[in-house]
Amino acid sequence: MAKRERLSGNEAASIALRQINPDVFPAFPITPSTEIPEYFSKFVANGQVDTEFIPVESEHSSMSAALGAEAAGARALTATSSCGMALMWEELYVAASDRLPLMLALVNRALSGPININCDHSDSMGARDSGWIQLYAEDNQEVYDNFVMAYRIAEHKDVRLPIMVCQDGFITSHGVQNMELLEDEEVRNFVGEYQPEHYLLNPKEPMAVGPYAVSNYYMESKYGQVQAMKNAKQVAIDVMNEFAKISGRQYGLFEEYRLEDAEYAIVLIGSAAGTAKDAIDRLREEGRKVGLLKIRFFRPFPGEEIAKALSKVKVVGLMDRAESFSGNGGPLCAETMAALHRAGNTAKTVEYMYGLGGRDIKVEDFWHIFDELEEVANGKVVDGYSYIGLRK
Amino acid sequence: MIEIRWHGRGGQGAKTAAMLLADVAFFTGKYVQAFPEYGPERMGAPVTVYNRIDDKNIRVHSNIYQPDYSVVVDESLLEVVNVTAGLKKTGAVIVNTEKSKEEILPHLHGYEGELYTIDARKISMETLGKYFPNTPMLAAVVKVTKAVDEDTFLKEMEDSFRKKFATKPEVIEGNLKALKAALKEVQ
Amino acid sequence: MAEFKAENINEKSKWNEITPGNQIYEPATSKLFHTGEWSKDKPCFIQEKCTQCLLCTPVCPDSAIPVKDMKRLDFDYDHCKGCGICVKACPFHAITMEGVK
Numbered sequence: 280m281a282k283r284e285r286l287s288g289n290e291a292a293s294i295a296l297r298q299i300n301p302d303v304f305p306a307f308p309i310t311p312s313t314e315i316p317e318y319f320s321k322f323v324a325n326g327q328v329d330t331e332f333i334p335v336e337s338e339h340s341s342m343s344a345a346l347g348a349e350a351a352g353a354r355a356l357t358a359t360s361s362c363g364m365a366l367m368w369e370e371l372y373v374a375a376s377d378r379l380p381l382m383l384a385l386v387n388r389a390l391s392g393p394i395n396i397n398c399d400h401s402d403s404m405g406a407r408d409s410g411w412i413q414l415y416a417e418d419n420q421e422v423y424d425n426f427v428m429a430y431r432i433a434e435h436k437d438v439r440l441p442i443m444v445c446q447d448g449f450i451t452s453h454g455v456q457n458m459e460l461l462e463d464e465e466v467r468n469f470v471g472e473y474q475p476e477h478y479l480l481n482p483k484e485p486m487a488v489g490p491y492a493v494s495n496y497y498m499e500s501k502y503g504q505v506q507a508m509k510n511a512k513q514v515a516i517d518v519m520n521e522f523a524k525i526s527g528r529q530y531g532l533f534e535e536y537r538l539e540d541a542e543y544a545i546v547l548i549g550s551a552a553g554t555a556k557d558a559i560d561r562l563r564e565e566g567r568k569v570g571l572l573k574i575r576f577f578r579p580f581p582g583e584e585i586a587k588a589l590s591k592v593k594v595v596g597l598m599d600r601a602e603s604f605s606g607n608g609g610p611l612c613a614e615t616m617a618a619l620h621r622a623g624n625t626a627k628t629v630e631y632m633y634g635l636g637g638r639d640i641k642v643e644d645f646w647h648i649f650d651e652l653e654e655v656a657n658g659k660v661v662d663g664y665s666y667i668g669l670r671k
Numbered sequence: 672m673i674e675i676r677w678h679g680r681g682g683q684g685a686k687t688a689a690m691l692l693a694d695v696a697f698f699t700g701k702y703v704q705a706f707p708e709y710g711p712e713r714m715g716a717p718v719t720v721y722n723r724i725d726d727k728n729i730r731v732h733s734n735i736y737q738p739d740y741s742v743v744v745d746e747s748l749l750e751v752v753n754v755t756a757g758l759k760k761t762g763a764v765i766v767n768t769e770k771s772k773e774e775i776l777p778h779l780h781g782y783e784g785e786l787y788t789i790d791a792r793k794i795s796m797e798t799l800g801k802y803f804p805n806t807p808m809l810a811a812v813v814k815v816t817k818a819v820d821e822d823t824f825l826k827e828m829e830d831s832f833r834k835k836f837a838t839k840p841e842v843i844e845g846n847l848k849a850l851k852a853a854l855k856e857v858q
Numbered sequence: 859m860a861e862f863k864a865e866n867i868n869e870k871s872k873w874n875e876i877t878p879g880n881q882i883y884e885p886a887t888s889k890l891f892h893t894g895e896w897s898k899d900k901p902c903f904i905q906e907k908c909t910q911c912l913l914c915t916p917v918c919p920d921s922a923i924p925v926k927d928m929k930r931l932d933f934d935y936d937h938c939k940g941c942g943i944c945v946k947a948c949p950f951h952a953i954t955m956e957g958v959k
Contacts, residue, residue: 379879457692477883490880642731
């Protein structure tokens with residue numbers, strides 16, 4: 280039985296975690312993710328979970344403790360944002376290369392500088408090559424649902440990779456919205472007990488984690504990670520299909536919104552998708568063939584599938600919420616263009632940078648973007664890489 | 672959809688009031704949003720908080736630029752912030768003040784919609800003995816926006832206060848009085 | 859898993875013959891690794907001088923002095939790195955760093 284609720288994204292995440300009842304949760308506070316360990320530590324104090332909650336002295340330590348616990352055989356996680364994640368950098372790679380399927384509850388916030396507490400994707404996008412699965416959410420419901428599904432994907436024997444469950448700082452993390460919760464039992468049954476095949480605290484199988492690998496082993500080891508990440512695609516699809524059966528909510532590697540006959544489409548990640556949908560509905564009323572592709576998994580990147588979904592689109596607007604200083608656009612732009620090129624898709628593309636450091640993006644902004652995409656189809660030459668809402 | 676923009680100062684409870692309004696609307700079956708516009712959090716600094724209330728799921732995640740209602744929790748903000756910026760003519764601005772409407776009007780940048788005033792300080796001091804403007808302001812918003820039926824509102828708030836102040840039952844009555852007084856006195 | 863036995867993993871193993879994360883699922887796999895190949899010098903055991911006091915055995919960092927029936931045997935040169943600590947530990951000059959090629 281679903282329970283109707285109104286919660287902030289951080290509350291939703293904490294409740295999902297209470298229902299999952301993980302074994303170990305080390306954490307160090309940083310805005311806007313602080314509420315997740317804060318709410319969760321109340322569940323610990325109230326005896327609602329069995330989790331070992333460890334207040335540590337830095338994010339370097341929180342990630343170290345989490346991956347140590349995971350290696351020991353526990354289901355572990357930590358939470359952070361922005362500079363907190365930057366301090367975890369070394370351990371992010373260790374967790375992934377040691378194939379430890381822990382979770383990071385990441386509340387996306389701009390990296391310094393200028394120092395800023397609001398949302399953009401510069402923190403997680405910077406870590407896109409660290410070997411973690413990355414899952415993003417549009418609204419609080421999706422945040423909750425992603426948390427419920429995450430461990431099933433990460434811990435699968437064909438995957439065994441850490442997973443970053445991301446949401447937009449303040450926009451979803453602190454915004455209260457309607458949503459539905461699953462019953463505790465339903466979540467517990469869905470997620471199940473963590474049963475690692477190999478773990479350090481198994482007295483029957485003494486083992487070692489994280490040995491040195493000389494050049495003769497390193498590339499084979501990396502290739503193993505790549506194969507696991509590729510496997511994560513199908514595992515994620517299977518888990519999402521199974522989740523749909525208990526929740527009624529069907530998710531995919533990405534979401535297509537009014538894309539089936541769209542001639543002009545945008546591709547983006549996160550909470551701006553909701554705003555884009557409202558803009559698209561209005562333009563559709565005017566008979567305009569516009570649509571949206573909302574990426575949910577940036578790792579593994581569903582490049583082939585995206586290229587296929589965009590195969591009939593004339594002009595694609597690629598929207599990044601993280602700058603990469605390549606001079607050509609952000610990471611979403613680069614990877615989507617590479618996927619289109621590889622698939623032989625010759626659609627024109629225009630890159631838009633938006634929402635950096637919490638800059639708001641409005642319904643009207645999407646109207647202008649779709650106007651421009653249509654103009655490009657009609658031969659107009661545009662900048663091809665512009666900042667939404669920039670004063671100039 | 673009703674869109675409301677709250678103007679307050681850090682520490683006055685504008686965010687709490689917006690969350691409570693969302694709660695009450697939620698319990699009557701509505702779809703709601705309540706979200707603050709965050710910056711560095713400083714006691715006394717101007718803060719903006721938003722509410723959306725609708726009969727269907729709300730997807731938009733931007734701030735509100737053309738609100739139906741603007742709520743001014745702290746009168747001194749009239750000098751600092753354009754509280755009627757983008758405000759729909761069909762809507763209203765609700766100001767916490769002891770002054771008359773005539774005295775407030777010159778600060779509204781020629782706004783042509785309705786103006787409501789309420790002396791939340793007086794109500795709060797009389798009923799709670801302390802200055803908590805958010806409780807009377809919440810009731811004033813319910814009265815003016817009709818976002819929630821008044822009786823339902825009072826019943827839900829009483830339930831909410833009984834949970835929130837379980838260890839301090841003496842403040843429940845005062846808060847309820849503040850709400851009822853504000854429902855009457857907003858004009 | 860049988861295919862992930864350390865004895866089967868070496869520098870010619872294919873990517874899928876190596877454990878995920880290079881984890882090692884057995885104890886004491888260093889036995890398979892001939893660290894003795896790293897040494898320039900080797901100690902020489904002079905059995906006639908040995909009183910079987912066994913002071914040398916515990917000081918060896920590589921457990922390269924095997925003991926059987928309370929008696930030490932000759933060095934395990936597959937694992938002896940030739941550090942020479944045992945030479946210092948022996949009160950009877952029964953170990954020397956000269957004599958082994």
